[in-house]
Amino acid sequence: MNQEHIEAVRLSPEDKQRMSASAMRDLLRLVIAQGLALLIVSLLAWVFSGVWAGLSAFAGGMTYLIPTSMFVLHLVLRLLSKRDATAVTFFVGEAIKIGVAMILMYLVVEVFGPNLVWPAFFIGLLVVLKAYVLLLVFKKL
Known part of the structure; x- marks a missing residue:
């Protein structure tokens, strides 16, 4: 079997900073899109099916939006502190979420x-x- 030696890519501090800024922007866009979509669906449920349907839709979405927001905050703070994120950190954060x-x-x-x-x-x-998916469709992610 022919195995090639693969070298790690070295990023300059400027490249790291640019990638971190882009990642933070995308993470924040995701949370905002989730929140806006939830508000729209909750209002539609309320208008067409009543108060409890609207509250149920809102509560259902918030059960995932709250932990997602906490995880995004953790990732953004990690990026701002200039510490490298590891796969273990990400998967532990996902499990907690x-x-x-x-x-x-x-x-x-x-x-x-x-x-x-x-x-x-x-x-x-x-x-x-x-x-x-909305962000992917509108090419914002």
């Missing part, structure tokens, strides 16, 4: 009780999970 989302989902179910409108809840969650 998913765990927090699951806890928030449980709490929403407990608080809303029988008033929770499940389809609206899942639509709100799905909209936040897939809001990045």
Whole structure:
């Protein structure tokens, strides 16, 4: 088997700074897109299906938007501190984000009780999970 030696790419401090600024911009755009999409869906659910549907959609989306925002804040602070992000840091952060989302989902179910409108809840969650597609479509990510 022919194995080639692959050298690591060395980035200049300017390149690192430019890439960090671009990453921060994209991360913030993602959270803003998720929030705007959630607001639109929640308002539509409220108008067409009532207050509890609107609140359920909003709560469903927030169960993922809150941990995502916390994770983005962590990544942005890491970029601003000029520390390199590692794959381990990213995967641990993702695991924590998913765990927090699951806890928030449980709490929403407990608080809303029988008033929770499940389809609206899942639509709100799905909209936040897939809001990045809007950024890809409009070439903003």
